[in-house]
Amino acid sequence: MMSVRLATCAVVLMLLTSCGPNPIDPRRQIGPEPYLPPIHEYLLPPMHTAKIVNWNGATPTVAPGLKVQAFATGLASPRSLYVLPNGDVLVVETGGPPPPPPSRPKDLVMNWVEKTTHSPTKPGQRILLFRDTNGDGLPDEKTVFLDHLNSPFGVVLVGSDLYVANTDAVIHYPYTTGQTRITAAGAKLCDLPGGPIDHHWTKSLTASPDGTKLYAGVGSNSNITENGLQAEVGRASVWEIDRASGSHREYATGLRNPNGLQFEPQTQRLWVVVNERDELGPDLVPDYLTSVKDGGFYGWPYSYYGQHPDPRVKPERPDLVRQAIVPDYALSSHVAPLGMVFYTGTNLPAHYRGGAFVGEHGSWDRTILNGYKVVYVPFQNGHPAGAAEDVVTGFVIDGDKARGRPVGLAMDTQGGLLIADDTGNSVWRVSASSP
Amino acid sequence: MPSPNPRSKMSIAGHPLHVMLVPIPIVCFVAALITDIAYSQTAKMLWTDMSAWLLMAGVVVSLLAGLAGLTDFVSDRRIRDLRAARIHALGNIAVIILSIFNALIHTRDAYTSVVPTGLTLSAIVVLILLVTGWNGWSMVYRHRVGVMHSETDVP
Numbered sequence: 001m002m003s004v005r006l007a008t009c010a011v012v013l014m015l016l017t018s019c020g021p022n023p024i025d026p027r028r029q030i031g032p033e034p035y036l037p038p039i040h041e042y043l044l045p046p047m048h049t050a051k052i053v054n055w056n057g058a059t060p061t062v063a064p065g066l067k068v069q070a071f072a073t074g075l076a077s078p079r080s081l082y083v084l085p086n087g088d089v090l091v092v093e094t095g096g097p098p099p100p101p102p103s104r105p106k107d108l109v110m111n112w113v114e115k116t117t118h119s120p121t122k123p124g125q126r127i128l129l130f131r132d133t134n135g136d137g138l139p140d141e142k143t144v145f146l147d148h149l150n151s152p153f154g155v156v157l158v159g160s161d162l163y164v165a166n167t168d169a170v171i172h173y174p175y176t177t178g179q180t181r182i183t184a185a186g187a188k189l190c191d192l193p194g195g196p197i198d199h200h201w202t203k204s205l206t207a208s209p210d211g212t213k214l215y216a217g218v219g220s221n222s223n224i225t226e227n228g229l230q231a232e233v234g235r236a237s238v239w240e241i242d243r244a245s246g247s248h249r250e251y252a253t254g255l256r257n258p259n260g261l262q263f264e265p266q267t268q269r270l271w272v273v274v275n276e277r278d279e280l281g282p283d284l285v286p287d288y289l290t291s292v293k294d295g296g297f298y299g300w301p302y303s304y305y306g307q308h309p310d311p312r313v314k315p316e317r318p319d320l321v322r323q324a325i326v327p328d329y330a331l332s333s334h335v336a337p338l339g340m341v342f343y344t345g346t347n348l349p350a351h352y353r354g355g356a357f358v359g360e361h362g363s364w365d366r367t368i369l370n371g372y373k374v375v376y377v378p379f380q381n382g383h384p385a386g387a388a389e390d391v392v393t394g395f396v397i398d399g400d401k402a403r404g405r406p407v408g409l410a411m412d413t414q415g416g417l418l419i420a421d422d423t424g425n426s427v428w429r430v431s432a433s434s435p
Numbered sequence: 436m437p438s439p440n441p442r443s444k445m446s447i448a449g450h451p452l453h454v455m456l457v458p459i460p461i462v463c464f465v466a467a468l469i470t471d472i473a474y475s476q477t478a479k480m481l482w483t484d485m486s487a488w489l490l491m492a493g494v495v496v497s498l499l500a501g502l503a504g505l506t507d508f509v510s511d512r513r514i515r516d517l518r519a520a521r522i523h524a525l526g527n528i529a530v531i532i533l534s535i536f537n538a539l540i541h542t543r544d545a546y547t548s549v550v551p552t553g554l555t556l557s558a559i560v561v562l563i564l565l566v567t568g569w570n571g572w573s574m575v576y577r578h579r580v581g582v583m584h585s586e587t588d589v590p
Contacts, residue, residue: 041543042543043536103484104487104488104541105487105488105491105538106542109542225480225545226480226548228481279543312543312544312546312547313545314478
């Protein structure tokens with residue numbers, strides 16, 4: 001009698017833990033008005049991560065009219081890119097700070113998941129410089145540009161002032177054109193929220209078109225406030241940093257993990273890609289691409305996609321939820337956009353002019369993987385116009401093995417699109433297939 | 436001579452393993468109810484984090500205690516025949532299953548890791564523990580399960 005009862009209970013347990021909604025077609029969540037299904041909170045979130053495998057000489061797949069070449073290989077977790085005016089390409093090798101001691105049993109599991117989804121190569125903490133000396137678009141020289149950094153991510157040059165966003169501070173270095181190595185000690189311009197808890201650690205960086213301000217993306221310190229609201233001070237926001245004084249203010253808030261900060265070239269407005277929250281179901285909440293309004297509040301943590309309240313956040317703030325701005329363009333759920341670049345070059349086919357390329361690192365909590373590619377969002381008059389198109393794919397093979405994961409993007413001076421691939425330890429260059 | 440009292444098979448030198456282990460999950464599950472109440476009143480993550488550790492420790496040790504108890508239960512017909520023993524066993528199986536659920540609920544982030552489902556499960560578990568505890572004490576103090584009759588008892 002006992003064993004029958006036990007078996008029944010075990011079966012019930014299994015049924016209850018395995019049930020969850022089936023993922024929808026991600027195309028229903030791409031564009032200005034994504035379909036938002038009801039919230040589904042899990043007993044066990046479906047942790048479906050892609051197994052990391054090697055490229056073994058293979059390359060990603062590109063859309064018709066394009067070709068892809070390995071720009072650099074054998075790197076140590078390249079995650080972001082910056083092109084200097086003389087054509088030199090900076091590749092930021094970086095990894096996050098060590099996780100804080102676990103505050104609950106789940107942290108032990110999450111730290112393990114984090115390990116399995118990243119390359120076994122120990123990430124660098126430095127910036128490499130690649131130079132193309134013969135004009136073929138591929139580098140012929142490589143130097144260590146800056147070493148011994150602290151989880152760097154964003155880089156921006158204003159005149160002869162180079163800024164690097166470490167995870168805990170923006171550091172200023174003097175730079176002269178043609179320099180291949182910076183030996184000068186950096187000077188801190190501004191502290192950024194770092195450890196001891198430093199959940200979303202990548203600090204994207206860009207400069208205003210007039211060069212007076214810097215903008216830094218500062219991600220939240222949790223999925224949804226589970227490290228306490230006190231850990232979120234100054235986070236989930238875009239900081240505006242005065243370049244002359246180093247003082248800062250929160251330019252926009254409620255952006256859970258904003259990356260790929262870029263000024264749209266036509267309207268000169270700031271745009272970001274944002275990683276939205278997890279564990280509300282396979283299709284909540286869509287990650288997005290949005291323009292950023294000065295003083296705007298974009299929902300996190302209190303609400304998502306405008307005024308949809310998140311039941312996990314206490315105390316509630318209906319006053320803030322009422323003000324929450326609906327983002328401009330959904331990219332579908334859990335794609336993890338970490339890089340963006342507006343294409344202003346002329347190398348790629350005319351089809352790709354003026355819009356934004358987005359690097360999608362890929363999902364971990366969705367039974368059918370989403371993301372793991374670079375997409376193109378067409379723009380007209382400074383606004384997204386049309387469906388996102390897959391441009392660079394083939395990062396995932398056999399449905400669940402990742403040869404690479406795209407992160408930061410950049411456009412080189414010849415108009416090639418560069419893609420940092422952190423688990424593939426490579427940088428890819430996409431250009432027109434026929435000259 | 437064989438003991439006239441129902442015997443505990445899983446025992447060390449006449450000390451039944453089950454009763455030595457059960458204080459740990461009982462304290463963990465009762466404390467998890469208290470920390471869940473504290474979280475529901477304050478929304479301070481400290482309390483739900485504490486509940487999560489308590490539930491994990493409680494589930495792990497309750498599985499060991501349950502294994503020892505179940506072995507005693509099936510090994511001696513005199514135990515199986517006790518109504519108190521059957522109530523105690525079934526109730527505590529429910530406690531373990533509900534607490535595994537509860538531990539999973541507590542892996543959610545922030546408020547819904549406790550309110551309403553986690554807190555409800557914690558309260559139900561403590562209520563069941565009152566019943567199964569009472570019956571467990573009946574087994575020992577009234578029916579002398581696992582109690583040595585004399586120093587010459589075969590353990």
